[in-house]
Amino acid sequence: MVIQWYPGHMARAKKEMIASLKLVDMVIELSDARIPYSSRNPDIDGLAAGKIRMIILNKADTAEEKITSKWLEYYKEKGIPALAIDSRNSGSKKKIMEAIMKAAEIKFERDRKKGILKRPVRVMVCGIPNVGKSTLINTIAGKASAKVGNKPGVTKGNQWIRLNEKVELLDTPGLLWPKFEDQTVGSNLAFIGSINDEILSRYDLSISLVERLKAYPGKINERYGVDESVPSADIIKAIGEAKLLLKKGGEVDEEKACRMLIDDFRSGKLGRISLESPDKGDSNVSEETGV
Ligand SMILES: Nc1nc2c(ncn2[C@@H]2O[C@H](COP(=O)(O)OP(=O)(O)OP(=O)(O)O)[C@@H](O)[C@H]2O)c(=O)[nH]1
Ligand SMILES: [Mg+2]
Incomplete structure (x- = not known):
C-alpha cells in the first residue's frame, strides 16, 4: 500500500x-x-x-x-x-x-x-x-x-x-506535504489518523500496525485476549471472533475488526505505545535539519 x-x-x-x-x-x-x-x-x-x-x-x-x-x-x-x-x-x-x-x-x-x-x-x-x-x-x-x-x-x-x-x-488547518519519501512515515501518519481513512485500505493498515506492535508484545493480547504468536492476518480474524464482530452468516467481519484495532490504537486504548525514538543511530531523525 x-x-x-x-x-x-x-x-x-x-x-x-x-x-x-x-x-x-x-x-x-x-x-x-x-x-x-x-x-x-x-x-x-x-x-x-x-x-x-x-x-x-x-x-x-x-x-x-x-x-x-x-x-x-x-x-x-x-x-x-x-x-x-x-x-x-x-x-x-x-x-x-x-x-x-x-x-x-x-x-x-x-x-x-x-x-x-x-x-x-x-x-x-x-x-x-x-x-x-x-x-x-x-x-x-x-x-x-x-x-x-x-x-x-x-x-x-x-x-x-x-x-x-x-x-x-x-x-490553522492540518498541513501535510506533497510526497512521503519514506513510506514508514506514510503509515505512521495513517496509524494516528492524520490521513483521510477513505483513501486507505484499513486491512493493509491493520496488518502493518499488528507488525509494528510486535515491538510491544502483550498489548494485543491484553486488550482482546487473543494469541499473538500467529500470523498477522490470523490476529485480525481472532480479534473479530473475540469481540463478536460477525457478519450475518456468522463469518468474522474483518473490516470491523480492523476499524476497532486502529481506533483503539488512535485513542490510546491499546496502552502507551511509542513508534519512534530519538536514540542515536535511528534513521528517523532528519540529517539535514537535525530536528
Ligand atoms: N488522547 C488524546 N487525544 C487528543 C489530545 N488532543 C486532542 N486529542 C483528540 O484528537 C482529535 C483531534 O483533535 P483536533 O483538536 O480536532 O485536531 P486538529 O489538529 O485541530 O485537527 P485538524 O483541524 O483536522 O487538522 C480529537 O478527537 C481530540 O479529542 C491529547 O492530548 N490526547
Ligand atoms: Mg483543527
Whole structure:
C-alpha cells in the first residue's frame, strides 16, 4: 500500500499559512508524541525561519513516558523549547501559558526597547491534521472556541482567538506535504489518523500496525485476549471472533475488526505505545535539519 495524501485544500492552506506567517511572532508546532519524527511537516522549518519556535509533543498520554522524555532531552540539546502534554487536560493550560510567556519574553523586550507596550504576542498553532491543534487552543482559551473532531481536516481555515491583552492564537488547518519519501512515515501518519481513512485500505493498515506492535508484545493480547504468536492476518480474524464482530452468516467481519484495532490504537486504548525514538543511530531523525 503506497500512502500519499496532499489534497487541493492543503495546498491552499499552505498559501494561507505563508500569508499569515507575516503577522505572527511565534510558531507552535504540534507533533504526535507516538511519532515525533513522522508527525513533523518538513516544510515548517523553512516556513517558520526567523520566528520564535516551540514544539509540542501532543497526545503524550498515548506514548511511553520514558521515550517521550528522551525526545524532550533531544529538543533541549537542539535549543528548541519543547513540551509534552495531553491537550485535552485543563491542567496543561498553565504549563503551556508559562512556556509561551517565557518564549515570548524576547519579543516583549524588543517591543519595550522600541517603546511599544501594548502589542500582544501573536502565536500560530500549526501541525499535521488531527494532531490536536484546535483542542489545545480550546484548552488554553478555557472554552470551545475552535471546532474539534477525531478525523483529519476538521479546521478548514485560519481562525484568530484572542486570549487576553498579551496573547493571540491562530488556529490553522492540518498541513501535510506533497510526497512521503519514506513510506514508514506514510503509515505512521495513517496509524494516528492524520490521513483521510477513505483513501486507505484499513486491512493493509491493520496488518502493518499488528507488525509494528510486535515491538510491544502483550498489548494485543491484553486488550482482546487473543494469541499473538500467529500470523498477522490470523490476529485480525481472532480479534473479530473475540469481540463478536460477525457478519450475518456468522463469518468474522474483518473490516470491523480492523476499524476497532486502529481506533483503539488512535485513542490510546491499546496502552502507551511509542513508534519512534530519538536514540542515536535511528534513521528517523532528519540529517539535514537535525530536528
Ligand atoms: N488522547 C488524546 N487525544 C487528543 C489530545 N488532543 C486532542 N486529542 C483528540 O484528537 C482529535 C483531534 O483533535 P483536533 O483538536 O480536532 O485536531 P486538529 O489538529 O485541530 O485537527 P485538524 O483541524 O483536522 O487538522 C480529537 O478527537 C481530540 O479529542 C491529547 O492530548 N490526547
Ligand atoms: Mg483543527
